[in-house]
Structure formats: C-alpha cells, structure tokens
Amino acid sequence: MILELTDNIILKNCFEAISTIVDEVSLECDSEGMRLRALDRSHITFVKMELNAGLFDEYICETPEKLNVDTDELMQILKRCKPKDLLKLETDESNIKLTFEGDSTRNFNLRLIDINYDSPTPPRIEIPVKLNLPVELLGDFLEDMLIFGENVKFIVDEDYLRCEGQGEFGDSEVKYIHGENVQEIIESKFSINKIKDMLKAKKLASMVTLSLGTDMPLFLTYNIGNGDGLLEFMLAPRLESEDE
Amino acid sequence: MILELTDNIILKNCFEAISTIVDEVSLECDSEGMRLRALDRSHITFVKMELNAGLFDEYICETPEKLNVDTDELMQILKRCKPKDLLKLETDESNIKLTFEGDSTRNFNLRLIDINYDSPTPPRIEIPVKLNLPVELLGDFLEDMLIFGENVKFIVDEDYLRCEGQGEFGDSEVKYIHGENVQEIIESKFSINKIKDMLKAKKLASMVTLSLGTDMPLFLTYNIGNGDGLLEFMLAPRLESEDE
C-alpha cells in the first residue's frame, strides 16, 4: 500500500479531533479509499472518517488492509508534518511508515497494534433536520453556553436555530437564522465539551452540517474536498432525566 | 432600565480589573449613571467606578436600582462580547439581562445576588501629588521592581518619579521625569501585585493618574471618555514596620 497526499492538513485535522475522542482506531484501506469507524470509551460519540482514493495524489492499495493504531502516537507524528510537506504513507507487516518530504526527508515508523479489532457499525437513524452553519460560529455559540453550564439545548424551528445554556448563576441564549426549509420544531440537549472535541477538526472546512431531531443523536459532518471525503461525528443526546 | 453601549470595551476593561479585586459588587444605577464602590476582601484596595449616562448610546433609568452581582460571572459574560457588538443591558426582578448584537443576537441572564449590600464610603483624603504617566510605562516599572521583591517604593521629588524595589539578591530602580509641578518630596511603599491588578483595566486609557503622598494611600485613576466616566482605585500603603 502506498499513499501520497499533498494536502496533508486533511489527515492532520481529522486526527486532531479523532485522537481527542478515541484512543485506538482501525484504519481500513482498500482500493476505494481509507475508512475509519470508532466509538469513544464512554460510548457517547461515534466517529466516521472516509477519505476516498481520489483525495490522494497517489493511491495504491491492491489488497485490503486493516491498520490498528494508537491515535495519540499517530497525531504526534502528524503534528510534525509541515504544511508544504508531501506526506507519504506505506505499510509493512508491523508498521505504518509515514514520510514527510520537504526541506529534508523525514521517516516515522509507527508500530501497528496487534489486536483483532472490529469496527463498530453505526446505527441507521433518519435525522429530520439538516442545517449548514459556519464552524467558527458554532464554536462561539458553545463558548457562550459554557458560561453557565455544561450542556447546550439546540432548538430548531422554521426560522431559527436557538442554542440555550443554563446554570445556577444564569442562562444564555443565541438565535441564528438558519435559512433552511424546516417544517417542524426540534429540541435536543447535548454535552458542550463533547461537541467542542469535534470542533478540533474545524480547519477542515468553513461550514459544518448539523443534523438534529428531538431527543435524537446529533450528527456533525465535515465535507472534505468536494465530496471525496467526510469526517462525521454522532453524539448521543442528554435526556432531561439525566440532569438530576 | 435599558442601557445601550457601542463602546463595550469600557465595561469589559473595568470588570477585567474589578473582578480580580472584588468578588461581589453592587452596581447602583439612577438617572445620572451607573456607579460602583467596593472594598476587596483584605480591605487594602478600594474600587470606585462611575459611568455617566452620557457615555451610553441610550440610557433610561427612571427609578434607581441596585444590582448586586458576582463579578466573575459578569466578567465571563462580558468576555464573550466582541469588539463590534452593540451591548444592551436591561434588568428584571431577579436578573441582569445582557444582549450582544452583532453577527447574531446573544442573550445572557445573570442572576442578581439577593443580599442587602451597603457600598462602603470612600475615605476623604487630600493627596498632595498628582502625576500623569503612560499606563504601559507604569506596567513596565512594576515588572522591573518585581525581579527582587514584592513591594515598590515610589519617591517623587521636583523632577523625578523614582520606583525602587529591593530584595535579598539585589535591587532595582527606575527614574522617570514626571514633568509636573511638584514642590515637596514624597515617599511611599506598596504591594506590586495589588497595583498590577489595577492595570488589568489598562486598555481603558493610554494615561493613568497616580496620586501619592508620604505613607498615604495611592490613587490610580483612569479617565474614561472625556470625563464622562472614571475607574479609580485606592490602595493602602505598606508601612516600613510591616516588612519584617
């Protein structure tokens, strides 16, 4: 397997978020591309990454491979890749070999984890409402809500996305005209910090898609490179009864 | 009560310093403006803030109100206000309602503290010497003095303001030509960190006024918006006998 990627910021930003959420992942590679599915330790966040072969400058993978890696170690290596470096990825029996070619050539061999690891299957859920919004703005809203408490309630109606936060000392609320065609009222509550973890990949795209339904999981999706890739997170809602 | 303030940096910077010095304050509002008087827990620093109605873009306060707030919580909200946001402040029975209008509209309700709180009366003291100096320079002087010890001695004569710091490993001294009409020699010592707390409001103005007298309290005053407001701190001196 040999991969080359000029736009190395893609892998770097994906793993900036992934390594915060899950400790180990299984990268599944075949002729079509690289895929990853993982569940965080507390079983609250589900992560899905798909990088199609088309995203890469060169992509050769004749026999499917499963690469089990420690996400922190991988992230430490990716951090060392400079924006202009050409990133190459190869594998041998027991290592992922990353090469960064720029002013100098730098090689990193990361040991594969020798565990039989089954990627979790994502639940099939139909989420009623999809909103596109600037990722920076979503980050701001979460900070606004974090003043008083740990949770954010998203409320969507025909015109607005509202974020609400509450706590002992006060409450906060933000209203945002979503500009989408929404026919129902949606209300759901989530842990702010779990969403902030997903926003560590925010340099992937200027807009994110938020999919919401009443007391249903939230989907936060980054589209990468004109549909050739995506990074998606699914987060379980906090139910009212959990608050006490 | 309804207040609007475009230049939100005023409130933000005042509370940047105030929230470091006092935990709770009573904001007293009437038709003339907003006032605050408070004493820090160790009774060493007295704080006075006066923001006249004229500073605000809109100021309506028909019946006087006393708003008791937790300064940390208020500061956390003010931090979220962006430089170009229009800041609105309203009250109901149990909340201060802050609204930031910019790219989106964000509301924050801060619970009022339900305590009968009497603002302390500032002592009436005639301070002999008043100096204007750049706030950045004063900050630098304090850092210079902090190398060897915790206290700074201010010495003023006809020509110079001198700052002196002392410690086990050495001493430091700065001389600054004050350019004011001073007829006497003044000498007084203060805790450097207490003055540094006051300088957290340093973006309020490029110059501060320092009022000094031998073994008398120091007054540090920021003039806000051409005399329409002020933030003033009074700090008790450290007497020589305290050093041992």
Next chain:
Amino acid sequence: MILELTDNIILKNCFEAISTIVDEVSLECDSEGMRLRALDRSHITFVKMELNAGLFDEYICETPEKLNVDTDELMQILKRCKPKDLLKLETDESNIKLTFEGDSTRNFNLRLIDINYDSPTPPRIEIPVKLNLPVELLGDFLEDMLIFGENVKFIVDEDYLRCEGQGEFGDSEVKYIHGENVQEIIESKFSINKIKDMLKAKKLASMVTLSLGTDMPLFLTYNIGNGDGLLEFMLAPRLESEDE
C-alpha cells in the same frame, strides 16, 4: 570596569541557555574580554562563553575581575532589557550594576555571590567531524526524534547527517545532506533535552556548528559577531550500555 553593549540580544540569548543549564557562574573579565566556563550540576554539559572586548561599544576593564552570579537572577534582569535599550554594565565591591537606557533609565544591582569559585578546565579533545547547519533545522530534527524517545543518535557519513530516534511505539529518522568533506563514519547518541537546552540561545545565529565523533562528546557552537565571540556547549554522549 565599564561595559556598553547596544546589541543587548547577545548577552540575553547567551544567558537564556546558560541559566537553564547552570545555576551559578563566574564571569571572568579582563582587558581582552568577558569569559565564562561552567559545568552543569550533573556534569554532563560543559559551557563556554567568550565575548571579546571588540563586541562591546565601550569596554574598559583595567584590572581583571571575577564576577560570581546566580544565572537565574541575572536572566530575570536581562529579560527586562528592551531590544533598543543601551545596556551598561559596571561593578562595585559587591554588585554587578546593569543599566538599561531607553525611554527611561533603569538600574539593577545584582549581588555578587561571595564564594571562591574555580572555573572548570575544559577537556582537550580532538573531534573529527565538523558540520554547519541551520539552527532552526536542528531544532526541528530534535522534535521529530522526541516523539518516540529521549535520545537522538547522530550518524554522519560522506554525504548525510542522519538523526535517529527510537522507542516502544515506533522510530523516526531524518536525513540531511551536510555538504561537508567527511571521510569517515561517525555514530554517537545524546539526550535530546540536553541539546534542546543549548538551542535556547538560537537567536544568536542562524547557523550552528556541530562537532561529532563516534561515542565522543558533541560540541555545539554559536559564532557571535564575526568571530568576536562564541558560545559553545560540550555534551557527554550516552553510551549504549546506559540505555537499559
């Protein structure tokens, strides 16, 4: 003794590294210049600084002096010197007096340490290979190696300088074409963090000289002001047997 130095970044950067490595030093001054030799507490790093009289704007030292100082305290003072300040250094019986002349005049007296201190003599070693390389690049290489372990192995052959790092989770390698006339193969291993300490002086020069021999100490040398000064570190190698 009176010294004046416009280019105060020289002293500042030397002591940025020196103060990290040794706690106390003896500055030896005579008519030719200022010299320092010191050994770190663990006896692994030897430090040599030489600043010839020619580097200074004014240099008067009629009788040789030994100035024993605490490097942390001296560094704290030097940090306060602004880039455009003229730095003056004088001595009296018990102090180094540093004066920074800029917007204002600031004096710092640092107590001399009253200990009879003999500067260590550097070992005379002939090191076979000398390489010049950009200091920023060397810093990058060390960070690359630090991902997996604490040590870096330098391997020099006719064409390349290679850096190798190893650990439980993987290994990393960088290859750099050194462009020097090297006739032999050199291999030696060092603590990464000890070299990083030396790089705290990296603003002294864009290039450093690295002198290497198999299982011999490393010399890292900054040339200051066209040969009028140097800061040099000698670091003991880590022998293979030490790893277990």
